[in-house]
Amino acid sequence: MSRGVFVGRFQPPHWGHIEVIKWCLDRVDELIIVVGSAQESHTLKNPFTAGERIEMLLLGLRDAAVDTSRVMIVPVPDIAMNHVWPRYLEMLLPRFHVVFSRNPLVTRLFTEYGYRVESPPAFSRGEYSATRIRSLMLRGDESWKRLVPPSVARFIEEIKGVERLVTISGRD
Numbered sequence: 001m002s003r004g005v006f007v008g009r010f011q012p013p014h015w016g017h018i019e020v021i022k023w024c025l026d027r028v029d030e031l032i033i034v035v036g037s038a039q040e041s042h043t044l045k046n047p048f049t050a051g052e053r054i055e056m057l058l059l060g061l062r063d064a065a066v067d068t069s070r071v072m073i074v075p076v077p078d079i080a081m082n083h084v085w086p087r088y089l090e091m092l093l094p095r096f097h098v099v100f101s102r103n104p105l106v107t108r109l110f111t112e113y114g115y116r117v118e119s120p121p122a123f124s125r126g127e128y129s130a131t132r133i134r135s136l137m138l139r140g141d142e143s144w145k146r147l148v149p150p151s152v153a154r155f156i157e158e159i160k161g162v163e164r165l166v167t168i169s170g171r172d
């Protein structure tokens, strides 16, 4: 049985993340999705809580008809020591054999510990980007809704996510 890890902040999860997860599931039996920076929320870079991100990932995966019984979603707060971060993940997660990442720091840290790291292809990276989605939301441009699965867009509307982002971008 092979198990892989895919780490992200998912602020918010978009179609690019979903495509990466499908790509990973073609290569392993089970995938651990780490919701990183789990301590973060209500900031411009990290507006959503870890719990909200977990819900959105599950909704998005279901929209894409992904078999979620092959997926584990684990929230992990950051630590101040990059060098030992892979060891910290080894402590928190079930055993894994391969790491999937396009993030240079994540790739570097796991490679230094001797892990096999595979880089998924970019899926319309210019378009499917959480940074872009957050900036569209801030500008009041509703086209962000087509960059995320429909259930994720509905969830963000339900929790008034755009309103949250706009509020925290304000000045006193």
Ligand code: NAD
Pocket (backbone or CB within 6 Å): 007, 008, 009, 010, 011, 015, 016, 017, 020, 035, 036, 037, 038, 077, 078, 079, 080, 081, 082, 085, 100, 101, 102, 103, 105, 106, 109, 120, 121, 122, 123, 124, 125, 126, 128, 129, 130
């Ligand atoms: P992210 O949500 O921006 O991206 C997650 C992954 O998806 C990345 O590999 C990214 O390249 C990929 N991706 C995004 N859009 C894509 C697309 N359209 N096509 C293909 N791939 C796409 O998350 P991130 O910022 O990369 O997450 C890394 C996490 O690891 C952060 O939470 C960070 O804090 C954590 N981390 C923590 C430590 C520590 O605690 N010391 C150290 C390293 C990393």
